Amino acid sequence: MIVTSKKTNEEILAALGDAKTAFIAGCGSCAYKCSNSDEKSVLAVKDFLEQNGITVLGAANIDSACDMRLVKRDLLRNENFKNADAVLVLSCGAGVQSIESASQKVVIPALNSSYIGTTEKIGVYKKFCSACGTCVLGLTGGICPKTRCAKSLVNGPCGGFVNGKCETDQNKDCAWVLIYEKLKKTGKLQQFLTFYCEPKK
Ligand code: SF4
Ligand code: SF4
Incomplete structure (x- = not known):
């Protein structure tokens, strides 16, 4: 699994720049297992964006954000996704780029991709591969x-x-x-x- 960690809210806000609206796209695989794109994380980032004047038009979790077929199936026909100034992506870098490549939207990573690792238990990961x-x-x-x-x-x-x-x-x-x-x-x-x-x- 790709082990990720959350960027700070300040980093996310700075990267969103002058975007007035956003769509939150989460990944249901690795990032979800790291508790970085679960419902709680999505709600937390949504609240933060709205407190800072950015309207969140919608959110969706894709089974695997790095799978462009699923991105196309689950996001491209979503009107809220299409209308958002920027897409905040809670996934590894491959997922962020998969969404960018499929949609040409402005994409902002909400996570840092750290390494390929194993799950010892929830919250405890071991770096085992550097690809x-x-x-x-x-x-x-x-x-x-x-x-x-x-x-x-x-x-x-x-x-x-x-x-x-x-x-x-x-x-x-x-x-x-x-x-x-x-x-x-x-x-x-x-x-x-x-x-x-x-x-x-
Ligand atoms: S070989 Fe590598 S792992 Fe072993 S002691 Fe030296 S630095 Fe540490
Ligand atoms: S040798 Fe290379 S591909 Fe194999 S586990 Fe190590 S870093 Fe990963």
Whole structure:
């Protein structure tokens, strides 16, 4: 899932500029699971906009804002959407751009896209992928060195770990210790010794 966080009201207001009317478009997938586009979030942002003189013409939640087919199906025929000066989007950056691309409307992100992560429990997410484009999980025991090593080292540890913990944060496991242990447990330690990965950007 794409983990998001809310922008401040002040940031949203500044981005809306001189818009007099707005439509709020939420995403029913990742942003919703992060409690950033649920009913409470939509109502909170709606109240804030109206308190600041912006009329909210309507709101809609799309099952997945990043799916342009759903954007076209659920938004493009909505008169309130069409008439709004700007669309405030509660989704990741892909959702914002999907709505822009399908409608050519002025779109304003209400959220920041932080990372691709897993949900441990509601409100607790772990950054597990940086979408580098050349996945090496098949060689690293299913543990991402680019994302889970504090220095993004992709060819082995820095050597600073203590008792399996990262030298930059004693509360975090060293990713390379995890990789080593996993490969050892699954009989693939040879992989650890021969592994080479081109530096990732
Ligand atoms: S190597 Fe890591 S950052 Fe790259 S695609 Fe795989 S999980 Fe994502
Ligand atoms: S201690 Fe481990 S996780 Fe931390 S920076 Fe070094 S190799 Fe990366």
